[in-house]
Structure formats: C-alpha cells, structure tokens
Amino acid sequence: MSTVTHHTQDQHSNDSSYQLRHSFSAMRLSFCWLGTRKSLSSDQLQQAANQFGAEGKFISAGKKLLDTGHPAMKGVSQLKRQITEYWKGGSLPYPEAGIRLVRHSDLDRLNQQMASYQEQLVLAVRELQANYDEIKELAAERLGGLFSESDYPVTLEGLFEVSWDFPSVEPPEYLRRLQPELYEQECQRVRSRFDEAVQLAEQAFVDELSGLVSHLGERLSGSDDGKPKVFRDSAVDNLREFFDRFGRLNVSSCPELDQLVERARDIVTGVGPSTLRSDSSLRQQVASQLSSVQSVLDGLMVDRPRRRILRG
Incomplete structure (x- = not known):
C-alpha cells in the first residue's frame, strides 16, 4: 500500500476521532434488576448429590424463583430489552463497559424517550406487584421443598429500575494545573480510546x-x-x-x-x-x-x- 494511501487513512481516522470526541457525549445505562434464580444451599446441593452418589462440592444447581413466562414478568423483561435496544440503536460503542456515545443533537430526544421508558417501567412493575402473590404461589407448587419464603422480598418496589447518566470521559481539568505530565498522559489515553x-x-x-x-x-x-x-x-x-x-x-x-x-x-x-x-x-x-x-x-x-x- 502506498504512503499516500496510508496517510489518507490516518487522516480519515484522525478526523473521525476528532468528530466523535467533540460531537458525541458519553452515556451510561444502568439497571437495578431482581434476579429470578438462586443457587441451592450447601445442604440442598448435598441432597441432590446423594441422589447420584456424587460429592456436593463437585456439582452446582439452582432454582428458578419467578416464572419468567408469566405475562406480568414478561412485561418488565420485554421493556428492559426494548430500553437496551433503543439505547444501542441510537448510539455508538465505546471501549468501556456500560458506556456508549450519543450525538449531541440526539441527547434531548433520547433523554425524553428514556424518561418515558422509566414511567412505563413503573407501571409494569406495579402490574407485576399486583400478580406477585400469584407468582409466588405458583413457585411454591413447582419448587416443592426447595421453596423458601425468605427468598422473596416483601415488595418489588425499587427492585426493577432503569437509570442513565452522562459521565465525563475527558481528563479532569484540575490535572492540567496540578500534574501537567499526568494530564498529558490522560489526554493521550482518551485520544486512544x-x-x-x-x-x-x-x-x-x-x-x-x-x-x-x-x-x-x-x-x-x-x-x-x-x-x-x-x-x-x-x-x-x-x-x-x-x-x-x-x-x-x-x-x-x-x-x-x-x-x-x-x-x-x-x-x-x-x-x-x-x-x-x-x-x-x-x-x-x-x-x-x-x-x-x-x-x-x-x-x-x-x-x-x-x-x-x-x-x-
């Protein structure tokens, strides 16, 4: 490949990196989500192992606490997928887990839609809470001796939530004054990212x-x-x-x-x-x-x- 071609590709990369850095903001999406499965206790594992003549420490097993196929449970799960797909569909990847890049001109629209999803999730969790006793009764029937009331929170309030923020991925400005060399290292790190x-x-x-x-x-x-x-x-x-x-x-x-x-x-x-x-x-x-x-x-x-x- 010619030197001119290499130079052209490098220039495209530099221009694109500059545009990405100055026309996009980092956005982080987070979920608080109640788990639907739980590992068996050591005593339960040993009981299961005894059925096969195995040693408990060499097997693993878990139980399903909530029926993910229940309509109310599917409602919150589908909404989580919808939120994640929307976030990913309107952003670009960034080499840091949980963070993606959003164009500045899309921030208001995306923020409004996320707020709408947040309200929808509140309603979906209320519906799940209304069916919570039924779901636990079904779990008790299906789990038999593995069912334990202590596995289930009294209320689902606050256990299914979505939040988002816009963290800075730029070097902190105070480093420029306090540690110029460290600041330059951080600038290089951000450019590389x-x-x-x-x-x-x-x-x-x-x-x-x-x-x-x-x-x-x-x-x-x-x-x-x-x-x-x-x-x-x-x-x-x-x-x-x-x-x-x-x-x-x-x-x-x-x-x-x-x-x-x-x-x-x-x-x-x-x-x-x-x-x-x-x-x-x-x-x-x-x-x-x-x-x-x-x-x-x-x-x-x-x-x-x-x-x-x-x-x-």
Missing part, C-alpha cells in the same frame, strides 16, 4: 450491514422446492432503518463503507416487499446486486482486524 471507538463503530456497521444484506439476498435468491423463498417485510424494512441510523451516527471513518451503504441504499430505493414478491425478474436483479455488495463487505471484514466490542 476515541480512536478505538471509531474502529468499533466501523466494525459494528460493517457487521450489521453484512448481516442484513446477506439475509435479504439469501431470501431473494434462494428457493424451497422450486418456489421462491418467503421473506418478511422486515427483511427490507430493517435495511432501511439501518440506512437512517447510519446517516445519523456515521462519522465517515471508512470511505469504502460509505460507498457500500450508498450502493445498498440505491438498490432498495423505491423497491417494496410486495413488488419483490410479484416481480421475479426484479427479485433476481436485486439479489444479484446485493450479492456484489456482500462480496465487497466480506473483503472489508477479512481485511480489518477483528476487535472485541464491549457489551453493555
């Missing part, structure tokens, strides 16, 4: 686009018993949602990825799921075009080193 955040974002976009393109292409080109495969509207809709999110969050760190996103967008622009189902020639055309995009994406995924994307 934002450089990594750019790479994590790029990798996440490539992986997601590849999955969406691959899925839609496989649905369009494949067949079952000689008939075109059935596909859901979401196969197309999810791709369009990706384009919108990419447009909001992209920091233009990878020109090749930008071009691929535009190519994929052009391919499905004006093409609806119903048209793809009824027009076989269009279906084949779109499948072929997506295949060419996928081949380039595969190259990007091979060429770029795999990095660990922190969950949370």
Whole structure:
C-alpha cells in the first residue's frame, strides 16, 4: 500500500476521532434488576448429590424463583430489552463497559424517550406487584421443598429500575494545573480510546450491514422446492432503518463503507416487499446486486482486524 494511501487513512481516522470526541457525549445505562434464580444451599446441593452418589462440592444447581413466562414478568423483561435496544440503536460503542456515545443533537430526544421508558417501567412493575402473590404461589407448587419464603422480598418496589447518566470521559481539568505530565498522559489515553471507538463503530456497521444484506439476498435468491423463498417485510424494512441510523451516527471513518451503504441504499430505493414478491425478474436483479455488495463487505471484514466490542 502506498504512503499516500496510508496517510489518507490516518487522516480519515484522525478526523473521525476528532468528530466523535467533540460531537458525541458519553452515556451510561444502568439497571437495578431482581434476579429470578438462586443457587441451592450447601445442604440442598448435598441432597441432590446423594441422589447420584456424587460429592456436593463437585456439582452446582439452582432454582428458578419467578416464572419468567408469566405475562406480568414478561412485561418488565420485554421493556428492559426494548430500553437496551433503543439505547444501542441510537448510539455508538465505546471501549468501556456500560458506556456508549450519543450525538449531541440526539441527547434531548433520547433523554425524553428514556424518561418515558422509566414511567412505563413503573407501571409494569406495579402490574407485576399486583400478580406477585400469584407468582409466588405458583413457585411454591413447582419448587416443592426447595421453596423458601425468605427468598422473596416483601415488595418489588425499587427492585426493577432503569437509570442513565452522562459521565465525563475527558481528563479532569484540575490535572492540567496540578500534574501537567499526568494530564498529558490522560489526554493521550482518551485520544486512544476515541480512536478505538471509531474502529468499533466501523466494525459494528460493517457487521450489521453484512448481516442484513446477506439475509435479504439469501431470501431473494434462494428457493424451497422450486418456489421462491418467503421473506418478511422486515427483511427490507430493517435495511432501511439501518440506512437512517447510519446517516445519523456515521462519522465517515471508512470511505469504502460509505460507498457500500450508498450502493445498498440505491438498490432498495423505491423497491417494496410486495413488488419483490410479484416481480421475479426484479427479485433476481436485486439479489444479484446485493450479492456484489456482500462480496465487497466480506473483503472489508477479512481485511480489518477483528476487535472485541464491549457489551453493555
């Protein structure tokens, strides 16, 4: 690779890192969540081990305290997933567990939606509390001798909560005055973290686009018993949602990825799921075009080193 190409890539990385650092804020999402399982006591483990002629210290076992399939329990669990998906969908990864980066222009909208989710969670927990006695009675029937009233809190208030804040990821300003050398070290550390955040974002976009393109292409080109495969509207809709999110969050760190996103967008622009189902020639055309995009994406995924994307 030429020196000019290396310089261009480094410049893109520096520009993107600067944009990410000055146009995004760190956001941390936290949950307080009552566990639904508990390990058996040592006596219970020994009883279980005796059934198999085993030693208690060499086995592990637990009991399910709450029926996660109960509608009221599913209500709070689904809301937790919805909150997490919304947070991740409107932000970029950051190399620190539990923290992601949110564009400044999205802060107000995201904060309002989180407040709405918080209110919804309060209502969902109230519904769960109203069914709490029933859920415990069912647990007593199913757990038999393993049931213990002491495993269950008297009230669920305060045991299912969501909170968020916007921690500073910049070096503390007082270090500049008190320890200039340490301050400079911290500045370098933060620069490195934002450089990594750019790479994590790029990798996440490539992986997601590849999955969406691959899925839609496989649905369009494949067949079952000689008939075109059935596909859901979401196969197309999810791709369009990706384009919108990419447009909001992209920091233009990878020109090749930008071009691929535009190519994929052009391919499905004006093409609806119903048209793809009824027009076989269009279906084949779109499948072929997506295949060419996928081949380039595969190259990007091979060429770029795999990095660990922190969950949370």
